[in-house]
Amino acid sequence: MDVKFGTSGLRGLSSELVGLPTALYMTAFCRFLEERGIARKGDTILVGQDLRPSSPQIAALCFGAIKSCGFVPIDCGVLPTPALALSAMAQHVASVMITGSHIPADRNGIKFYVPSGEITKQNELAIVRWAEKLSGSVELQKGQAESDDGAAIAAFLQRAAHLLPEGALEGRKIGVYQHSTTCRSMLVSCLEGYGAKVLPLGWSDDFIPVDTEAVSSETVALLQGWAKEYGFDAVVSADGDADRPLVADETGLPLRGDFVGLLTSDFLGAEVAVTPITSNSGIEKSGSFEVVRTKVGSPYVIAGMMEALSQGKTNIVGFEANGGYLTGTAIVSAGHTLAALPTRDCFLPILATLHSAFSAQKPLSRLVTEYALPYAAADRIKNYAQERSSALMAYLRKSDDNLEQFFSSIGAVDSKSDIDGLRVLLKSGEMVHFRPSGNAPEMRCYVEAENEAAAKVLLKKGLGLLDSFKG
Numbered sequence: 001m002d003v004k005f006g007t008s009g010l011r012g013l014s015s016e017l018v019g020l021p022t023a024l025y026m027t028a029f030c031r032f033l034e035e036r037g038i039a040r041k042g043d044t045i046l047v048g049q050d051l052r053p054s055s056p057q058i059a060a061l062c063f064g065a066i067k068s069c070g071f072v073p074i075d076c077g078v079l080p081t082p083a084l085a086l087s088a089m090a091q092h093v094a095s096v097m098i099t100g101s102h103i104p105a106d107r108n109g110i111k112f113y114v115p116s117g118e119i120t121k122q123n124e125l126a127i128v129r130w131a132e133k134l135s136g137s138v139e140l141q142k143g144q145a146e147s148d149d150g151a152a153i154a155a156f157l158q159r160a161a162h163l164l165p166e167g168a169l170e171g172r173k174i175g176v177y178q179h180s181t182t183c184r185s186m187l188v189s190c191l192e193g194y195g196a197k198v199l200p201l202g203w204s205d206d207f208i209p210v211d212t213e214a215v216s217s218e219t220v221a222l223l224q225g226w227a228k229e230y231g232f233d234a235v236v237s238a239d240g241d242a243d244r245p246l247v248a249d250e251t252g253l254p255l256r257g258d259f260v261g262l263l264t265s266d267f268l269g270a271e272v273a274v275t276p277i278t279s280n281s282g283i284e285k286s287g288s289f290e291v292v293r294t295k296v297g298s299p300y301v302i303a304g305m306m307e308a309l310s311q312g313k314t315n316i317v318g319f320e321a322n323g324g325y326l327t328g329t330a331i332v333s334a335g336h337t338l339a340a341l342p343t344r345d346c347f348l349p350i351l352a353t354l355h356s357a358f359s360a361q362k363p364l365s366r367l368v369t370e371y372a373l374p375y376a377a378a379d380r381i382k383n384y385a386q387e388r389s390s391a392l393m394a395y396l397r398k399s400d401d402n403l404e405q406f407f408s409s410i411g412a413v414d415s416k417s418d419i420d421g422l423r424v425l426l427k428s429g430e431m432v433h434f435r436p437s438g439n440a441p442e443m444r445c446y447v448e449a450e451n452e453a454a455a456k457v458l459l460k461k462g463l464g465l466l467d468s469f470k471g
Helices: 020-035 055-068 081-091 121-134 151-160 184-193 217-230 257-268 298-310 347-359 364-371 386-398 400-406 452-468
Strands: 003-005 010-013 044-049 072-078 094-098 107-114 173-177 197-201 234-238 245-248 272-276 290-294 316-319 325-327 331-333 336-338 341-345 375-382 413-417 422-426 431-436 442-449
Touching: 020 055, 020 094, 020 107, 020 121, 044 055, 044 081, 055 072, 055 094, 055 107, 072 081, 072 151, 081 094, 081 107, 081 151, 081 341, 107 121, 121 298, 151 184, 151 347, 173 184, 173 217, 184 197, 184 234, 184 347, 197 217, 217 234, 217 245, 234 347, 245 257, 245 347, 257 272, 257 316, 257 325, 257 331, 257 347, 257 364, 272 298, 290 298, 298 316, 298 325, 298 341, 325 347, 341 347, 347 364, 375 452, 386 400, 386 422, 386 431, 386 442, 400 413, 431 452, 442 452
Parallel strands: 044 072, 044 094, 173 197, 173 234, 272 290, 272 316
Antiparallel strands: 003 010, 010 107, 094 107, 234 245, 316 325, 325 341, 331 336, 375 442, 413 422, 422 431, 431 442
């Protein structure tokens, strides 16, 4: 069974998840909820899904498993993950989201939520133990569920409508790349509600895996073409389940997700921002808040926010290099106090970033220039076997000699960080970070350099080193 938890949720091949693994893990989740006293038989569990071809079949299996465990499934349909989470938290019930996020359509996944929000890594282990205990005793059965009639979507749009002042985007022309993201219609209506002139673009009936952390050259070409053709102030989009934003400037060039997180944190007046080690190293110097670094993955960011909360801190937020934004405490925006939403959201960072630029009467590209973060770039090598990436990490960690020899063609090693993957600071001041994906056979490479040209050269060299390692 090639199904396991990654950085955010259960992931595996779609061909497997339309079978017994979904029934097994959904049953394990229900047993976990009951064992911990989080939910009782007869309680509801909300179920949402993305637009992958396999998602409706997986949802039907979840309905069946939930019913067989004595719970009541509620079908929230196709919607953003943060909309599902917001509704479930408001009702104090558990929920599951059928989504593979940004990964290709031949893979899918399930995100599990307890009434307080995302499950923790400790919760994952408990669910896995239940799955092991139940293995061989769970039957495969599809089911149906009563619809929530769009209540979760309506509540989420109402929240988004209170994030900015009325008419905040009046007179602005914004493109929305719709592709196959679950928020493709919601984002249009939200921006129009703030007075923007919105042009929907690129609707797709086929699933398109948009990765906001490593935007493909094909996607960049689309964005730049539209920006030039229509004269947009910005082009925005999101990944498959709409928990990660994509914001492109007036030229169609995507902004880095961690920069979007920085802008949003300043917009909210954050006291503490929790972000993974992969986010730009310049954030500490540029932001007006304390920065806490973690491993990659929203569960680690959430754990960091909870730790800050236990220390008596206020205005606690979190964000990732992919742009997903989380709030660990209630936020006040445009005169409204909104409940904490400790799961990734794309609407808040999109709106905050646009408002930050437009209220200052500056194009988005100028904000990037004024913050002057080290230039960061990232890419990945697909079909990089996890056995191969594990062997590489083991080799580099074995000795400093191995590390220095491996990087000798790029530069001399100054220091290293092993929080998540291997982040190497070179004596030149440049940075290279290798990190195996937690949910797909991919190897990611992140770099930072003085300027774009240097970063592109460094990224190419870093990817070359990864490709040359045979294991």
